[in-house]
Amino acid sequence: MNNLQQPERPITPALLVGVDFGLPFFDAELEELGLLAQTAGLTPVARVTCKRKAPDAALFIGSGKADEIKQLATQLGVQEVLFDQSLSPAQQRNLERHLELPVNDRTLLILQIFAQRARSHEGKLQVELARLQYLSTRLVRRWSHLERQSGGIGMRGGPGESQIELDRRMIADSIKRIKERLVKVKRQRQTQRRQRERRDAFNISLVGYTNAGKSTLFNALVKARVYAADQLFATLDTTTRQLYLGELGRVISLSDTVGFIRDLPHGLVDAFQATLQEAVDADLLLHVVDFSSPNHLEQMAEVQRVLSEIGAGDIPQILVFNKLDQVEPMLRPHVVQDTYDLAGLPTPRIFLSSQTGDGVPALRQMLVDTIQAPVAAPVLLPDFHASHEDDPDFGTMAEK
Structure with missing residues (x-):
């Protein structure tokens, strides 16, 4: 009988991608992105870096490097691709269509970690606010159903209002409510600080x-x-x-x-x-x-x-x-x-x-x-x- 403990199979294998634009402090080993991925519950299985003078407007890394990443991801059974830089909504959408995999950037990874770790009422409010603000720019991502028109008797929204417009309005309302609640929390903190100040x-x-x-x-x-x-x-x-x-x-x-x-x-x-x-x-x-x-x-x-x-x-x-x-x-x-x-x-x-x-x-x-x-x-x-x-x-x- 083999007493050696078999390694656990990665639950969500991820491929890490970083682009060197010649800026200071480029993490060539993608060490920090790997730690972020592990903290979020992902398992990095490969790292890909490249150099560019400027981001590609459509795919951020260019079509050639995107094809290389797609081939590598298929070979390794990768389930998600993570970028060390922030992606625009259009770049994220185009990459997902090209790679046929979920694509996320450093920003969303940090938001996910914050959402997992927040414990206090204030912390949860703050994370939800940041998440909604991020999400509001990415409603056109892969959700084709958001392009449908809605309206009429018994429907939310006015006649001809698309689902994406309705969702944007709902997110805007949620952001407004959370900001109002955070203002109250901030006032409570100010009261606590004034009490400390009175105690010198x-x-x-x-x-x-x-x-x-x-x-x-x-x-x-x-x-x-x-x-x-x-x-x-x-x-x-x-x-x-x-x-x-x-x-x-x-x-x-x-x-x-x-x-x-x-x-x-x-x-x-x-x-x-x-x-x-x-x-x-x-x-x-x-x-x-x-x-x-x-x-x-x-x-x-x-x-x-x-x-x-x-x-x-x-x-x-x-x-x-x-x-x-x-x-x-x-x-x-x-x-x-x-x-x-x-x-x-x-x-x-x-x-x-x-x-x-x-x-x-x-x-x-x-x-x-x-x-x-x-x-x-x-x-x-x-x-x-x-x-x-x-x-x-x-x-x-x-x-x-």
């Missing part, structure tokens, strides 16, 4: 790229049990807890927020404005960075960009270079606290591991020192494009 509370928000370890650090600081896992978007809903700092003899408010990601859909930025408001209203941001990621500089730049977009770019920060336990020993810094040069402005930085707890007490002391003597506000969008050889993180700190 100092508010700190954890921000950072998705899967940087924010929730694990949050749990380590406040002894909470917020869900944390080694996956993208493990936490979507903002959680606020009280953190007691004995050295100050006072309590501060600490909030764990949703993680950012490259090419975050603008609809999600708008829809999650109420949740991200915790970061906007914070007195201090703990910018958590996955130090073990080879792309951590680019991820820092993306977080800075999103912070600027939501109006939180000028709030003082402490850089928390996390996951030190996952970094090769020769690449670990010899000094665990220093300052990081953000476009000429020194910003406090600390290296730690929220998983093992190494460095967490030192971070608590940094918070005490910061509240007593606030740090300066960072300069927006620093130049994170320097090579790793020039970065003081990578084995050069011993010579300082």
